[in-house]
Amino acid sequence: MKNRLRELRAGRAWSQADLADQLGVSRQTVNAIETEKYDPSLPLAFKIGALFQLHIEEIFTAPGDLSV
Amino acid sequence: MRESEKKQAQRRYRAELGGALLSYTGAIFGSISFLNGNPDSEFRFFVAVIPVLPTLLALWAIIRHVRRFDELYRHIFSEALAYAAIVTALATFTYGLMENAGLPHLPILWTLPVMIGLWGVILPFVRRKYQ
Structure with missing residues (x-):
């Protein structure tokens, strides 16, 4: 599954540890x-x-076309 | 899980598992010495399986430890356990067939320790996959 997490985290200037803490x-x-x-x-x-x-779906996108 | 929480969880796990293993050592020696001294006792089957209780405690300690971690680690532990179960099943099955060709008979008692040991060996490899 593709995602924009790194980009979104960078946008808030958070480290991985900061994000991890907030997500538990x-x-x-x-x-x-x-x-x-x-x-x-x-x-x-x-x-x-x-x-x-x-x-x-704005963060995660399926690698292929999964439409039914 | 924060580093301090991780260390605390590790300490609790060692204490729980250590306690279970100590109980197991006492139970196995007690059980064997009773069976050696009383081979015809009507309680022999009951006494023979007493070490299962501390074994359950050890497995419970492992499960509690796994539950303390987050979902990725639980996923890693489960995946490693699945591989360990597959390798143990294949290894014991293959050895069983080789016994037909003359290899010495090994007690089935070794299955659980082999699987738990393999779990520990496989775990770092599965963990590396997600790094």
């Missing part, structure tokens, strides 16, 4: 999401959306 996860988790090695759970994705005041 480890810095490694933030890093793994940013490098697209790990897709967050739906609750965490919603939390990220709420923090940046964006819809999930």
Whole structure:
């Protein structure tokens, strides 16, 4: 899953540790999401959306066309 | 999880697991010495499985430890456990077949320690995948 987390975090001048603290996860988790090695759970994705005041689909995009 | 919380969780885990392993050591020696002294006791099967209780405590300590971490770490622990289970199943199955060809019989008792040991060995490799 592609995402804009790094870009959004940079926009707020937060470190990975700052973001991790606000989300209640480890810095490694933030890093793994940013490098697209790990897709967050739906609750965490919603939390990220709420923090940046964006819809999930404005942050995360599926790699292929998943329309039905 | 912050570094201080991580260290605290690590300390609690070591204490819980250490306590369980100490209980296991006492239970296994007690159980074996009872069985050696009373091979025909009507309680022998009950006494033989007493070490399962501290083993459950150890597994519970591991599960509690995993639950203290965030979702990525839980994912890593689960993935490593799945690999450990697959490797253990394949290894014991393969060795079982080789016993048919004359290799010495190994006790089934080793299955759980082998799987837990493999879990520990595989864990850093899975963790590296997400770094």
